[in-house]
Amino acid sequence: MARYSFNLPDIGEGIAEAEIVRWHVAVGDWVAEDSPVADLMTDKATVEMETPVAGRVLEIAGQEGDVIAIGTALVVLETESEQAGPVAAPTPAPTPAPAPASKPAADPVAEQQPTAPLASPAPAPARSDPPTGTRILASPAVRDRARTLGIDLAQVRPAAGDRVRHADLDAFLTYTPGYSAPAGVPADETVPVIGLRRRIAEAMSASKRHIPHFTLVDEADVTALEEARAQLNSGPADRPRLTLLPLLIAATCRALADHRALNAHYDDEGGSVTRHGAVHMGVATATPAGLIVPVVRDAQGQTLWQLAGEITRLSAAARDGTAARAELSGSTFTISSLGPLGGIAATPVINRPEVAILAPGRIVERPAFVADGLGGERVAKRKFVSLSLSCDHRVVDGQDAALFLQALRALLETPARLLAG
Known part of the structure; x- marks a missing residue:
């Protein structure tokens, strides 16, 4: 066994840091090679980071909403390879981030967010062989909605191409026999203002302030x-x-x-x-x-x-x-x-x-x-x-x-x- 530190690569265009907006893994999970581990947002794009190696997650770089610097260890994996050390991942292709309604062309961030330290490792749960199957393509918004509705994306068949979209979730809700969305009175929840929502908040505040x-x-x-x-x-x-x-x-x-x-x-x-x-x-x-x-x-x-x-x-x-x-x-x-x-x-x-x-x-x-x-x-x-x-x-x-x-x-x-x- 060996430890691999998958460091956040240079995303390009002078980007020095990125915000974690969604984790796809948790400590103890097994991830296959080229599987998504996290979505990170810069001031220009949302990037889905994929691990270049397979392994079990030992450590992750903070919580959703934390800002981490380029070169910081995003995840640390336990692998079956004998070679240890950091892994240089190829620069990912960014997915365009929706521009907020009042996002200025050159509006500086009011506060510099601190770089988040690695979270303390938790004991890995007993787990057998790595899961098999093809990777499911879906945007962070679709994944979030599916998670809220309790829908397993693996059960959703895309109507076009291989990417699951909101229309596919709607069709699943309509035509899946016996399926119903979670019912009852929802519990109170605290929702972190991160990612696009944070940028909208910053842009709106700047517009009203200036x-x-x-x-x-x-x-x-x-x-x-x-x-x-x-x-x-x-x-x-x-x-x-x-x-x-x-x-x-x-x-x-x-x-x-x-x-x-x-x-x-x-x-x-x-x-x-x-x-x-x-x-x-x-x-x-x-x-x-x-x-x-x-x-x-x-x-x-x-x-x-x-x-x-x-x-x-x-x-x-x-x-x-x-x-x-x-x-x-x-x-x-x-x-x-x-x-x-x-x-x-x-x-x-x-x-x-x-x-x-x-x-x-x-x-x-x-x-x-x-x-x-x-x-x-x-x-x-x-x-x-x-x-x-x-x-x-x-x-x-x-x-x-x-x-x-x-x-x-x-x-x-x-x-x-x-x-x-």
Whole structure:
């Protein structure tokens, strides 16, 4: 028998440390060669670390949420090999980490986290030969959900490829005879704020700490727009189905062209504002791990159906953790929409270093006075959507915000202008 120290390798790009966000093993477990032992998150990516040798786990480097330095022993294994010493693992290929909704481009971590010492070894339980079987591929979010539901991932058959996804867990719950999720009143639990959740917390805090927010709320009559959307969706079946969001993005891009002060980045250190010509639209997306912002590049140049297809693609990639790193950064303006779940109004937090964010509410129907065509008015049922706009008061004045919302509302209320291109 020999002891192998599997040290955290150089992940690249000048990374000096990483946070442990998920352990796949515990002291006493047997792990096969190339099996995952832990997920670690840097400020740019989540990396699944795999042991290059087989063995029994003797020691692990701290708890979930601890930050460890490159070169630190991640796990110490007892192996059957006679050769001992540290193992140099190849640099893993990072899985893109979802960018939090208010993650700044260069926001330093407020506190340096200490390097965690190795946990004291525990007696290894009696165990026979190493387990056999193929490795199950799944994102950390899927693994966490399966663990919560008490589902053995080995029993789940992926619908496509060899990676288990959330849809596969849903299908397992629906079609597995006799299976039911754990019932009863759950016990109280303390959930550590680690990984993406910690980065969201840091980014939100930094945004509120550095940016003097103000929020202006208006509403638009989208009755005609909804009628136009229904007509557009009755077209060719090969086109993506349009929700309100692609129309909102198209209208926002048009309005931003005349109000570039809101399509900008503010440089805290340099004391300057960069007003962007292109609109790289951030679309806040809820995922099992938290809120992230995939980016629709050059949204101002895309058709409604291109926008709809890109929104669908990016949202799916964000939720299952396959979005590329470049697709999760670089937005110049963000829309945060909850669709039918949206409320009457909101006070969205700016996605720093941007200077504005729009949060449309849900569509509501109510009576309103409308022209009767005879010079008078009549009461009719109309559809309205609220438009909540938060701005950085250091560089955006109330008049700027009001003029932008007026322009946006005019486009939404006159679909002919919007659809004319």
